[in-house]
Amino acid sequence: MTVYLSSAYLAPVEYYTKLLAYGQVYIEQHDHYTKQTYRNRCTIAAPDGTLALSIPTVKPDTLKYPMRDIRISDHGNWRHLHWNAIESAYNHTPFFEYYKDDFRPFYEKRYEFLTDFNEELCYLICSLIDIQPVMKRTSEYKTEFAPGETDFRERIHPKKDFRLEDPDFSPQPYYQVFQERHGFLPNLSIIDLLFNMGPESLLVLQQSNGNDTGNLV
Numbered sequence: 001m002t003v004y005l006s007s008a009y010l011a012p013v014e015y016y017t018k019l020l021a022y023g024q025v026y027i028e029q030h031d032h033y034t035k036q037t038y039r040n041r042c043t044i045a046a047p048d049g050t051l052a053l054s055i056p057t058v059k060p061d062t063l064k065y066p067m068r069d070i071r072i073s074d075h076g077n078w079r080h081l082h083w084n085a086i087e088s089a090y091n092h093t094p095f096f097e098y099y100k101d102d103f104r105p106f107y108e109k110r111y112e113f114l115t116d117f118n119e120e121l122c123y124l125i126c127s128l129i130d131i132q133p134v135m136k137r138t139s140e141y142k143t144e145f146a147p148g149e150t151d152f153r154e155r156i157h158p159k160k161d162f163r164l165e166d167p168d169f170s171p172q173p174y175y176q177v178f179q180e181r182h183g184f185l186p187n188l189s190i191i192d193l194l195f196n197m198g199p200e201s202l203l204v205l206q207q208s209n210g211n212d213t214g215n216l217v
Helices: 012-020 075-090 096-107 114-129 190-208
Strands: 001-007 024-026 039-044 048-055 135-137 147-151
Touching: 001 012, 012 114, 012 190, 039 075, 039 190, 048 075, 075 096, 075 190, 096 114, 096 190, 114 135, 114 190
Parallel strands: 001 024, 001 147, 024 135
Antiparallel strands: 039 048
């Protein structure tokens, strides 16, 4: 079974359940870039509640600009701000100290293209969680899908309710460091799961996949 996903910055837990469940994953390169999506933003749990972190991008010449050509902007010292926000949010979690040196270089090195940055971060996270998705970049933009192919490119979206878009995704509650203050916050960035649960992240992803996705590999 095959799934199509958009490129995503520190994608939410739902996204990683797809990387776990499907035998073949295609990451879209030819969609038109739009802001306020997971392509350049993630949501973490901060002391005061959820916090969205957005990567600034160089404004393209036209509205219909392919994702593969989107460049990261150096505007506003975003790398420093994002890392400080992540450190502030997660430095008291059980596994932040264990993983932080894996993530810090991404906020020190300059990447030109957003897709490259997202992809390398995704591969890192997959290796830390111990999942091995077969991921490829798309060579064209598909609008029609064969049986056995599923399109989640626009369904995993910060403005859409995952409960309506993805009935197979049932977020499994796990320990969160600010849970007493805010209750359990579902479907945050995968780093929320990783820093709180460490090696048990894989089990949480498996349990969040629902009953129907275990046969997709």
